Amino acid sequence: MEELIEQLKQQIIEQLNLEDLEPEDIDPEEPLFGNGLGLDSIDALELIVLLEKQYGIKIENPKDGQKIFFSVKSMAEFITEHKK
Amino acid sequence: MVDRVTKKASLVYFIADNIITSLGFTTSENFQAIREGKSGIEIVKDKNIYPEPFPASLVNTKKLEEEFAKIAVKGHFTRLEKMLILSVTDALKHLDVDIRSERTGIILSTTKGNIDLLEPQKKQMREEDRLHLWKLGRVIAGYFGNPNEPVVLSNACISGVLAINIAAGLIGQGKYDNVVVTGGDIVTKFVVSGFMSFMSLSPGPCKPFDAVRDGLSLGEGAGTVILGNKGRTGENIIFKGGGSANDANHISGPSRTGEGSYIAIGSAFKEAGVTGNDMDYISAHGTATLYNDEMESIAIGRHNMENVPVNSFKGNWGHTLGAAGIVETAMMLTEMKENILLKSTGFEKPGVSIPITVIDKTKNKTLNTCLKMASGFGGTNAALVVQKN
Amino acid sequence: MTPVIETYCHLRNNRIFRDGKLLFESPDTNLKDFLKSAYKFLNPGYAKFYKMDELSKLGFLAAEVLSPAFDKELRPEETGVILSNTHSTWVTDLRHQQTISDTENFFPSPAIFVYTLPNIMTGEISIRHRFRGENAFFIFEKFNPELITDYINRLIMSKKIKACLGGYVDRSTDGYDVFVYYLRSGKNSTQKPKHTAAGMWKLYEII
Numbered sequence: 293m294e295e296l297i298e299q300l301k302q303q304i305i306e307q308l309n310l311e312d313l314e315p316e317d318i319d320p321e322e323p324l325f326g327n328g329l330g331l332d333s334i335d336a337l338e339l340i341v342l343l344e345k346q347y348g349i350k351i352e353n354p355k356d357g358q359k360i361f362f363s364v365k366s367m368a369e370f371i372t373e374h375k376k
Numbered sequence: 377m378v379d380r381v382t383k384k385a386s387l388v389y390f391i392a393d394n395i396i397t398s399l400g401f402t403t404s405e406n407f408q409a410i411r412e413g414k415s416g417i418e419i420v421k422d423k424n425i426y427p428e429p430f431p432a433s434l435v436n437t438k439k440l441e442e443e444f445a446k447i448a449v450k451g452h453f454t455r456l457e458k459m460l461i462l463s464v465t466d467a468l469k470h471l472d473v474d475i476r477s478e479r480t481g482i483i484l485s486t487t488k489g490n491i492d493l494l495e496p497q498k499k500q501m502r503e504e505d506r507l508h509l510w511k512l513g514r515v516i517a518g519y520f521g522n523p524n525e526p527v528v529l530s531n532a533c534i535s536g537v538l539a540i541n542i543a544a545g546l547i548g549q550g551k552y553d554n555v556v557v558t559g560g561d562i563v564t565k566f567v568v569s570g571f572m573s574f575m576s577l578s579p580g581p582c583k584p585f586d587a588v589r590d591g592l593s594l595g596e597g598a599g600t601v602i603l604g605n606k607g608r609t610g611e612n613i614i615f616k617g618g619g620s621a622n623d624a625n626h627i628s629g630p631s632r633t634g635e636g637s638y639i640a641i642g643s644a645f646k647e648a649g650v651t652g653n654d655m656d657y658i659s660a661h662g663t664a665t666l667y668n669d670e671m672e673s674i675a676i677g678r679h680n681m682e683n684v685p686v687n688s689f690k691g692n693w694g695h696t697l698g699a700a701g702i703v704e705t706a707m708m709l710t711e712m713k714e715n716i717l718l719k720s721t722g723f724e725k726p727g728v729s730i731p732i733t734v735i736d737k738t739k740n741k742t743l744n745t746c747l748k749m750a751s752g753f754g755g756t757n758a759a760l761v762v763q764k765n
Numbered sequence: 766m767t768p769v770i771e772t773y774c775h776l777r778n779n780r781i782f783r784d785g786k787l788l789f790e791s792p793d794t795n796l797k798d799f800l801k802s803a804y805k806f807l808n809p810g811y812a813k814f815y816k817m818d819e820l821s822k823l824g825f826l827a828a829e830v831l832s833p834a835f836d837k838e839l840r841p842e843e844t845g846v847i848l849s850n851t852h853s854t855w856v857t858d859l860r861h862q863q864t865i866s867d868t869e870n871f872f873p874s875p876a877i878f879v880y881t882l883p884n885i886m887t888g889e890i891s892i893r894h895r896f897r898g899e900n901a902f903f904i905f906e907k908f909n910p911e912l913i914t915d916y917i918n919r920l921i922m923s924k925k926i927k928a929c930l931g932g933y934v935d936r937s938t939d940g941y942d943v944f945v946y947y948l949r950s951g952k953n954s955t956q957k958p959k960h961t962a963a964g965m966w967k968l969y970e971i972i
Contacts, residue, residue, distance in 0.1 A: 310812070310815065311812075311815040312812055330812075332629075334816075335876075337573065337875040338875060341874055341875070354575045488881070491858065494862045496866065507855075508853070510851060510905055511906075513904070525905070525911070528904040528905070529903055529904075530882070530883050530884065530902055530903075531883075531887075531900070531901055532884050538901055542901070545919055549919060566861065566862065566881075569861075569871075570879075573873040573874060573875040574878070619899070619925065620900055621900070622891040622898070622900045623891075623897070624891040625892065626892070627888045627892070628879050639897055643842075647923070752882075753879060753882050753885065755891060756887075756900055
């Protein structure tokens with residue numbers, strides 16, 4: 293899990309062009325949206341692309357994203373559960 | 377040039393139009409089809425466009441080639457160019473407007489032009505600059521022998537409405553006697569894949585303003601509206617006012633308060649010297665995404681127009697992008713001439729928070745003053761007001 | 766009366782000029798590094814910049830250079846953004862096409878696709894500076910101030926807007942060219958360049 297979280301942090305920074313952030317700046321339990329990293333609706337869609345591209349997990353309904361992308365930790369848990 | 381601006385603005389008339397979509401190649405063919413409640417949106421199974429089936433409204437290719445063969449012109453033209461040339465040719469029919477005159481301007485409205493030429497299988501057909509929008513403008517102007525530099529407008533989904541506003545201004549200030557506003561976009565892998573990645577396409581034909589609407593349907597088409605400084609004998613429809621505004625909120629999501637749309641409508645009203653109370657009908661943008669339709673209902677409500685009949689043609693043609701503002705304005709003009717309100721196809725049950733009056737049945741009504749709305753990516757919004765003279 | 770130009774800027778050859786004078790020069794010769802160092806120099810503290818495509822970054826930086834002159838007293842709907850270019854969003858179009866050309870590796874990205882409309886740049890500038898006035902994006906074969914000077918002047922004279930950002934922001938596979946100006950109605954001065962097509966040609970070519 294720890295390894296996956298670190299890998300995710302790096303992938304999120306790259307995929308979302310968060311150039312002024314380093315992986316250690318992201319608290320895995322902190323909300324990604326809202327007051328957390330300040331991500332927006334396009335970022336949410338990019339995270340869906342990230343899951344499909346890197347982990348082969350397809351999300352059909354963008355509404356499901358709210359729970360899955362709550363934090364890096366929740367993402368990692370979802371990936372662990374659903375990875376083929 | 378500038379001293380002309382202070383001159384008293386003359387009236388600007390809508391003198392001709394054309395609509396080319398899945399439902400027909402003329403305005404009247406399209407009007408008849410929509411009157412019968414038809415939708416041209418079908419499930420498309422074309423792996424060259426998208427790996428999975430998707431709903432879209434496509435122009436019939438066989439018919440396009442047949443119609444184009446009738447005007448039998450030399451030279452190679454792309455699919456979109458054929459549509460635009462046919463559209464302008466039809467609008468010019470029976471009209472005493474000389475498109476070769478330097479007093480006639482051309483404005484082209486498009487979002488992506490010949491972007492399909494980027495696809496590898498079309499590489500041989502491709503001249504390097506044919507992909508550029510200015511070149512598309514030159515090809516169309518060149519075909520008709522128009523001597524002026526074509527104005528190409530690419531402002532997302534409001535391009536068509538904005539192009540008409542700009543054309544009216546050019547005539548009003550005396551720069552041109554007539555302006556041919558034409559626009560179009562086609563359904564391509566480029567655009568479909570992009571909208572898919574935005575998860576904004578409905579799995580079935582779109583349902584503007586409906587309670588269960590779940591996204592838009594893409595469409596392709598071309599349209600033309602010709603504006604001029606002289607009316608025709610009998611009843612005329614004139615351009616009264618236009619405006620555009622930006623939400624300054626988000627590059628893809630519309631404003632939750634309808635701010636930009638509200639400002640654009642207000643600006644068009646101010647120029648037209650009217651208020652929401654004067655409107656007989658609204659042709660909305662109505663893409664059938666959750667947020668667009670909600671946003672528009674808020675803007676309509678803020679101008680106290682809850683009781684004004686409103687519809688969207690996206691349920692008939694899908695979202696035709698750069699053509700949308702033109703074909704939808706042309707259909708609004710037809711409704712005015714016929715004094716008919718067309719049913720908003722796909723609408724069954726109200727689904728926006730403001731109780732606006734979506735047209736649920738085609739019916740007769742005297743239409744004198746009407747509003748066209750448009751909104752798009754980039755937070756951009758436009759509106760225009762037309763009136764019988 | 767013809768409005769006058771308050772301030773203008775050029776972004777060319779890794780340099781930023783304001784009112785014809787060199788403001789910043791980057792040692793980097795590639796666009797990516799120039800955009801980054803120019804951002805750091807102007808220091809707007811706007812992390813969303815990194816998410817933009819190159820065309821939007823160019824337009825954003827030009828607006829940032831001019832922003833000290835923006836009239837803060839105006840209501841948001843009183844400032845317009847009317848820009849133009851030659852290549853629309855060509856470089857980003859090619860990037861999006863790359864994401865969809867391989868059926869085995871078909872991952873269109875919403876964050877790239879959204880920038881395949883040139884008016885996203887005007888949207889980015891509008892968001893940053895809360896400009897809600899008239900907006901339009903024109904495409905011409907090359908820099909061509911005829912229509913947009915006329916159009917902006919007409920919007921000002923009809924009192925639809927009181928101020929406007931205008932100009933040209935182009936990005937192609939061969940390079941970039943940026944000339945953007947700000948004008949405010951009612952601030953007429955014989956010292957300042959008039960907003961006419963001839964005047965804009967002259968300023969465009971000054972660098």
